[in-house]
Amino acid sequence: MSGQGKSIWDTLGDIPREVLYGVLLVVFVIPMIYPLGLPVPISANVLKWYKAVEDLPPGAVVMIDFGYSGGGEPELGPMAVAVYHHMLRRGDIKVICMSTSIEGPQLWDKAMAELRPEQRYGAVYGVDYINIGYIAGGETAMAAVGKDLRATTSTDYKGTPLDQYSIMDGIVDAHSFDLLICYTTGGDQSEGWVRQWYTVYGTPYMCSVLAMMVPTMLPYMNAGQIISVTSGAQAGEMEGLVHVPARGIKSADVITLTHMLCVVYVVIGNVAYIAKKFQGGSK
Amino acid sequence: MELDLVIQIWLASLFTIWIYSIAFRDNDFFKFAEYTFVGAAAGHSLVYGVDNLRRYGWDNLMGGAYLYIVVFLLGILLYSRYHPQYFWVSRYPLSIMVGIGIGLSMRAVVTAEFIAQIKSTAGIKLIGVSDPITLLSNLIFIILVVTTVYFFLFTFPKSHEGGLSIIPRIARYGMMAAFSYSFANTVLSRYNMIFGRLDYIYNQWLPLPGAIIALPVALILLIYAMLPPEKRPWPKKQ
Numbered sequence: 001m002s003g004q005g006k007s008i009w010d011t012l013g014d015i016p017r018e019v020l021y022g023v024l025l026v027v028f029v030i031p032m033i034y035p036l037g038l039p040v041p042i043s044a045n046v047l048k049w050y051k052a053v054e055d056l057p058p059g060a061v062v063m064i065d066f067g068y069s070g071g072g073e074p075e076l077g078p079m080a081v082a083v084y085h086h087m088l089r090r091g092d093i094k095v096i097c098m099s100t101s102i103e104g105p106q107l108w109d110k111a112m113a114e115l116r117p118e119q120r121y122g123a124v125y126g127v128d129y130i131n132i133g134y135i136a137g138g139e140t141a142m143a144a145v146g147k148d149l150r151a152t153t154s155t156d157y158k159g160t161p162l163d164q165y166s167i168m169d170g171i172v173d174a175h176s177f178d179l180l181i182c183y184t185t186g187g188d189q190s191e192g193w194v195r196q197w198y199t200v201y202g203t204p205y206m207c208s209v210l211a212m213m214v215p216t217m218l219p220y221m222n223a224g225q226i227i228s229v230t231s232g233a234q235a236g237e238m239e240g241l242v243h244v245p246a247r248g249i250k251s252a253d254v255i256t257l258t259h260m261l262c263v264v265y266v267v268i269g270n271v272a273y274i275a276k277k278f279q280g281g282s283k
Numbered sequence: 284m285e286l287d288l289v290i291q292i293w294l295a296s297l298f299t300i301w302i303y304s305i306a307f308r309d310n311d312f313f314k315f316a317e318y319t320f321v322g323a324a325a326g327h328s329l330v331y332g333v334d335n336l337r338r339y340g341w342d343n344l345m346g347g348a349y350l351y352i353v354v355f356l357l358g359i360l361l362y363s364r365y366h367p368q369y370f371w372v373s374r375y376p377l378s379i380m381v382g383i384g385i386g387l388s389m390r391a392v393v394t395a396e397f398i399a400q401i402k403s404t405a406g407i408k409l410i411g412v413s414d415p416i417t418l419l420s421n422l423i424f425i426i427l428v429v430t431t432v433y434f435f436l437f438t439f440p441k442s443h444e445g446g447l448s449i450i451p452r453i454a455r456y457g458m459m460a461a462f463s464y465s466f467a468n469t470v471l472s473r474y475n476m477i478f479g480r481l482d483y484i485y486n487q488w489l490p491l492p493g494a495i496i497a498l499p500v501a502l503i504l505l506i507y508a509m510l511p512p513e514k515r516p517w518p519k520k521q
Binding site: 073214215 | 335391477
């Protein structure tokens with residue numbers, strides 16, 4: 001091609017990244033300002049998750065692992081908040097939270113600020129819900145909490161002794177829990193809980209992970225080791241089910257349009273590539 | 284709104300803009316945000332590290348669990364790796380940590396990741412399935428499991444040649460489809476993260492007083508920082 005002008009296919013095949021990202025940014029911003037209200041159909045896994053919480057007996061105790069990092073908050077945060085809404089609205093479920101991620105306690109605080117359990121549901125910290133904080137050690141921590149929770153940590157995330165909270169009465173080990181939920185950005189955590197709790201104690205387990213981790217986790221669900229695997233991107237579906245529209249539903253328009261743009265980019269790149277190949281071959 | 288929350292929202296929003304600016308071009312604002320993040324993350328980990336020592340070690344030791352002295356000693360020995368002569372001592376606590384980690388994983392890994400998965404795959408039915416979509420799905424699943432396992436039989440090179448080469452080829456298409464699924468999900472994750480940050484800027488930061496003026500100023504400064512020094516309108520190079 002030296003000495004010749006660039007053809008239209010060369011231009012299309014070599015669009016500067018600034019232009020691609022610029023157009024992407026515009027497609028992100030427009031539906032945020034002018035929402036389209038695209039429908040959010042409920043998928044089978046989210047329905048299964050919802051049903052698992054709905055079927056919990058009165059007085060059930062749920063362990064939640066806030067195992068995600070700050071980078072994963074925009075995706076997993078809305079799902080965590082929507083599921084908390086579901087459980088606290090029932091009013092007869094006790095929720096104990098821990099973190100296998102070092103940033104977990106701060107992200108839990110952020111979720112509670114959004115949830116406002118006291119004002120909205122009359123839920124009381126230490127009676128209906130609690131956070132026992134970050135427990136170091138990854139899979140070792142999961143095993144230790146499953147074996148003897150009090151021996152692993154004797155205080156909540158604020159440093160107050162667990163004995164002062166009525167929610168902790170009768171909580172000993174993994175057998176004290178009716179359900180385990182994990183939100184995580186790390187495969188070690190989502191798979192670690194299968195190994196350390198489901199396999200050893202048979203605790204029913206569900207996890208919500210980054211969308212990119214879903215293919216890794218699906219075999220566990222197919223084998224019956226996990227009740228339901230969802231991605232944080234499905235938070236809109238959960239918000240629809242629990243009738244608390246928030247960030248998840250708002251993202252539906254944006255995600256749909258940006259993915260359509262992504263397909264357009266792929267088509268342009270491939271058409272340019274094939275056309276250039278065809279031109280080269282015809283010479 | 285409380286002042287500390289306002290400061291938090293301003294910083295979070297500006298750092299979001301600065302970090303995402305790398306998508307367009309490298310610039311000093313991005314570098315500043317990147318280095319600040321690394322420093323803050325290291326500080327955060329350090330504080331939690333000290334807190335963990337107190338919470339899981341020191342408090343127990345003070346409570347009469349004197350065996351924790353062994354744990355502290357092992358922890359201190361880890362730092363011998365920085366000594367040129369006695370670095371080998373650090374191998375002992377490290378080997379204990381690795382041993383415990385492997386032991387904990389191994390107690391369940393065979394059941395969780397081999398037996399359960401094999402049982403699940405072996406339980407897939409082809410006969411007696413009335414739904415044609417499920418039947419097709421099961422058939423594809425079985426073909427891809429068998430061909431993919433075959434793909435990784437490297438001991439017999441001839442098993443990948445001649446008429447048998449169709450088997451690893453089917454496996455390759457199957458794996459490419461699986462990788463595409465993962466990659467598409469990665470795009471979804473990334474877009475969700477961008478949306479989360481843009482939503483934060485739009486709904487948390489921009490409604491604050493002064494933010495609507497600060498946004499264009501921040502963008503102009505960013506564009507200026509992205510320009511090569513010789514193209515900057517000011518200051519003119521001598």
